[in-house]
Amino acid sequence: MTKIAVLPCDGAGKEVVPEAIKVLRAAGANFEFEEFEVNADQYLRTGEPIPAAVWPQLLLADSILFGAVGDPRVNDAAYLAGVLLRLRFELDLYVNLRPARLYDDRLSPLRREDRRKIDLLIVRENTEGLYVGMGGRFKRGTDQEVAIQEDLNTALGVSRIVEYAFGVAHREVVMVDKSNAMTYAGALWQERWKAIAEKHPNIKTRHLYVDAAAMQLVRDPTQFEVIVTGNLFGDVLSDLTAELIGGMGIAPSANINPESKRGLFEPVHGTAPDIAGRALVNPIGAILSASMMVRHLGHSDMADAIEGAVKSAIRAGDCTRDLGGSLSTHEVGDAVSKRLRD
Numbered sequence: 001m002t003k004i005a006v007l008p009c010d011g012a013g014k015e016v017v018p019e020a021i022k023v024l025r026a027a028g029a030n031f032e033f034e035e036f037e038v039n040a041d042q043y044l045r046t047g048e049p050i051p052a053a054v055w056p057q058l059l060l061a062d063s064i065l066f067g068a069v070g071d072p073r074v075n076d077a078a079y080l081a082g083v084l085l086r087l088r089f090e091l092d093l094y095v096n097l098r099p100a101r102l103y104d105d106r107l108s109p110l111r112r113e114d115r116r117k118i119d120l121l122i123v124r125e126n127t128e129g130l131y132v133g134m135g136g137r138f139k140r141g142t143d144q145e146v147a148i149q150e151d152l153n154t155a156l157g158v159s160r161i162v163e164y165a166f167g168v169a170h171r172e173v174v175m176v177d178k179s180n181a182m183t184y185a186g187a188l189w190q191e192r193w194k195a196i197a198e199k200h201p202n203i204k205t206r207h208l209y210v211d212a213a214a215m216q217l218v219r220d221p222t223q224f225e226v227i228v229t230g231n232l233f234g235d236v237l238s239d240l241t242a243e244l245i246g247g248m249g250i251a252p253s254a255n256i257n258p259e260s261k262r263g264l265f266e267p268v269h270g271t272a273p274d275i276a277g278r279a280l281v282n283p284i285g286a287i288l289s290a291s292m293m294v295r296h297l298g299h300s301d302m303a304d305a306i307e308g309a310v311k312s313a314i315r316a317g318d319c320t321r322d323l324g325g326s327l328s329t330h331e332v333g334d335a336v337s338k339r340l341r342d
């Protein structure tokens, strides 16, 4: 039986992951779910972001269903790095997929009707860039302090993410970088992108600097199908694209390795400490992440059914306050599940 390791982690994650599992069950997923205690309480107690006994269990799972990690009581970056970044790096989940699909026109902050049919995919490099934690602080705490954060880009890392983007695109891949200012890394991205584009003559391609990409995403997001970019730019642009389709509560993501088939699926949002624990958080991002998980596991019909149920619930106004509804977190899970059962 397919084994799913469940890591709700902290805050909003604890509320949205049970709703995602509820919806998976309603969709007929016959999976074995096993939840592990990876959270701030555990970290503050033991100092271990992921307990040593839990790590091998995560390696045995077919997929990981993840909530959100972070806690106002924990102010060292080692916790986030020791949970989410460790999973992405050590499982080599080098593809981070962040789709942005508009389920109902009313959710877009953009005014013109013709700008509202948004359906794009950000393919973010997930294991390199500025997130690898290389660098350091010299003369710390003094007026002469120097802080260095290295931006790591490898030929393998850039090539495989650009190849992946061309593999999933039907029409066009837009490569986004900042090669006019970040010249060394930018040159590598430019060279690899041009070489890989030549192997895919049926897919159009163009390049945008990240500042121009941010502007174009707001001006007309419907022009984009697939955007491929590095770790930092993908993180930033995908918050922007989430806002174009209804906000952080609705945005899903997949962290995958296409070769090993490993995957970790999580809403783009964080722990939302300002609203967590009051049944206000939107579970749609987590539910759509679960739908990406079942698609990755080969159950496309189930994924389509979940996405259809989400769209129907949103259009009927069966949603949380951030989307203009009045339902609680679990009532949204119920509304989506009911549509799958009916």
Ligand code: GGG
Pocket (backbone or CB within 6 Å): 067, 068, 069, 070, 071, 080, 084, 266, 267, 268, 269, 270, 271, 272
């Ligand atoms: N599901 C995304 C996630 O967990 N991101 C980590 C993060 O941004 N944590 C900071 C926070 O939740 O405040």
